[in-house]
Amino acid sequence: MNDFSPNLRNTLLFVLLVVWWSPTEAAEGRPNIIVIMADDLGYTDVGCYGCKDIRTPNIDQLAADGVRFSSAYVTWNMCGPSRAGFLTGRVQSTFGYYRNVDNPYDPAQGLPKIPTIASLLQKQGYVTGGVGKWHMGTADHQHPNAMGFDDWFGFLGGGRMYYPLDHPSYQGRFTPLKRPLHHKYVQHTMPVIHNNKVVTWEQYLTRELTDAGVAFLERNHNEPFFLFLSYNAPHLDLEAPQETIAKYPEDKMTKIPGVTAKSRSIYAAMVDEMDQGIGKLLAKVDALGLEDNTVVWFLSDNGGMRKTSDNRPLRGNKGNSYEGGLRVPMIVKWPGEAPAGKVLVAPVTSLDIGATSLVMAGGDPKTSGLHGKDIRPYISGQSDQTPHNVLFWHTGRYKEPSGVMREGDYKLLYSGNKTELYNLKDDLSETTNLAASEPERVKTMLARWKQWASDSQPELWGNSGKVIQYANYEWLKGSPHYEETKNGMSRSKAVNDYD
Template sequence: MDSVSMKSIIAISLHLLLMTDFVMAETQNPPPQAEASSKPNIIVIMADDLGYNDLGSYGCKDIPTPHLDKLASDGVRFTSGYVTWPMCGPSRAGFLTGKQQSKFGYYENVSAPFDPKQGLPKIETIASLLKKQGYVTGGVGKWHMGTTNDQHPNAMGFDDWFGFLGGGLMYFPLDHPSYKGRFAPIKRPLNMKYLQHTMPVIHNREPVEWKQYLTRELTDAGIRFLEKKRKEPFFLFMSYNAPHLDLEAPEETIAKFPPEKMSKIPGVKPADRSVYAAMVWEMDQGIGQLLAKLDELELSENTVVWFLSDNGGMRKTSDNRPLRGTKGAPHEGGIRVPMFVRWPGKAQPGKVLEDPVTSLDITATSIAMAGGDPQAAKLHGKDIRPYLTEQTKEPPHRTLYWHTARGPAPEGVIRDGDFKLIIGKKSVELYNLKEDLGETKNLAAEYPEKVQAMKARWLEWDKDKAPPLWTGDKNIQYADYDWLKGSPHYRDGSE
């Protein structure tokens, strides 16, 4: 073999060796762009006070919800999806932190939003944890976690926030003709409810003007976030106010739901159900627009979309059947909610899963999807990806616990398999949910040993609850936050 041929062989061999090293290096150390693009976008849509049976996918007959039904059929729907408390504030505190709220002393709703003691303590949230995984984080709608500078969503992990900081909001601007001057100007101190419901809409720390129906305003804000952040891995918390009271909707929407055509629900007036239906329909339409925007931006295939309500539906408006109870109750109608997730390419569309899962699992699983470690973050939920993808048929939870007292009193719920025990102030209730989903027959007297064993387990779980973050209310009407300027609740500290 001549020297020229030998040099060619050596050159080719070196080239192949270098190429092999390059390919191996690329495989072992993918470029940052590839890592970023592999992270799924994550959206959590939370309704407020939506009844268990108020979506078509859960059996509703009088309120069309085509977009949410399509989202449920494109994903995995849970029949035993639970939240951590039967009312807004503690339930949302549990989801946002990924932790049982009694473990850090959050036992009741923020009722006095300008009382600096009320609301979240300094704590990690789903947003701050996802930021650590390289996500840009956004929130839209209801906060209800306090109003101090340290409790503001921007200080709790949200890069971008459009919404309101109270526990609800009137659905039209305060000068809307339907209010007949009731709120503009406010002539006397407001009760706790309307103090919260007349706070301004803000974008981060600036007040903004808004002109349209609130649900539509929030949808538009969510769409703007998607358009702006579409090139980065993002997390978006769409925290709708609907269908929380007050009962308000555009007249043309209410007209779609004549009272005489609404389902007959015990304790619900047809006229109230009519407006409630309009509110749910408006929310469904908005969610349809958000999902369409994902399609338009070619983001759908890499976006996980969760949906749930923050607690059970209201006695005045909602249909929680076949469950017993409503918002505020420890029965299934207070804590079991519509819940589903669309995870394209991973979770089988149309799957219905019956084992219990919780809102805490949404937080933990989202962190895991983003590449984080829920256990290292000391979250109380479970990463349910193996359950969602049917890699395992083992239920994520054998036993679930709730602390339901509005304080540290020993009141709560334990669900162990099919059995559920409610521990009240003076009595206990035991139900077999598999045989009696409506909780109609209290079995406590028939199974005293099971009652004692389950109660002992709950008491052991409840031992490390924290003292209340606050007690009592201070009806503080004014504050000097810059984002309050222009609202009826702004007053300079010098006044």
């Protein structure tokens, strides 16, 4: 005899289905996702990429436990547009983002209201956190909390002094600050904030950001999370703790054309401090028992700086479109899926991080409008098919369009009707321009680039003259950047740097 009536059986079945498909249960199979982004890190300034004079044991271990990409690219050769591409998962020229934000209090500068990887992961049930550098604008609609981050700890400018402004090493230079500020110091002296509140801090900034990342893990490890740890190291200014600099004597540093031994020594200490921070963060992942269900990505936002970094054998550096400006170190640790210690040589892009992460979280990159590809089959070895047969960049910021295209082994650079063509397989250092000897290839590739670039949008903002100095955001109160005005900002002519 059946003890349950049909109605009761149906009711019980419904309850069981609800429990089975509850968000908590469904989320358990989804990995936590961490993206660690360095700022202006040279291509060969990490041990696993061949560096000899800087110690990066934790980044190297990440590569040993996961896969390392030898042909990873970002979407631009400067930090602002590159980060805009990464954060939105879209080629930034499709929404008109071609310049660094230089006037952070100008609401016209920075990200428009557009979905981000963080907001897309929020919809998949992830708690989202960001730590460090933002550089996407400061208006209310551009604040990280309004762009998909449940929790934000960091600074909204494009850089930051590595110590509080009253630190003895500055010898009173920034207390008080001269007004109006040089545009650089409008960015580099903005307060560190936790969401909308100013934070009091005392230690070296890289350590402060690491601690904030660790704290985010401690608060949110019981639910699926996305953490974007956006270090500003090793971006200028060149500052590091003296005890770390002492680990890198000037006479032991690699000799790099255009780089002084002193600069290289301090830069090495900055990379070292970042690597230590990454080790501390990953140790917390292990201590919380999350290592088997946490995917960790590491990359730089663009190529290394000319005065500090080693991009060799690549040509160029931050700010130009040779390989040294666009190709970056990139690593992913995907426990149980990514073959440990493997090097993947096919071209991939920072846009693929967002697309792949969204698929891991249960979302759909195509319906979400993302431009990257799900590269899980390539990472795991289930497929050896090249993820991208062709890659495009739009690097034009002014009247004349300019850009880059890579198709197979060939790379085309186009600027002001000037073309350069290189075979990266035979000439990774881009020493021999083949444009004159292969005109048909140039013609075909250029036509394809122009067709692709036809979807590009006009600039969101142009040359502003670097004059907007202050704003009246609540989180600026108590800083030299705050000024009460009717429209939230005032204008002052920029002045020369203090030096």
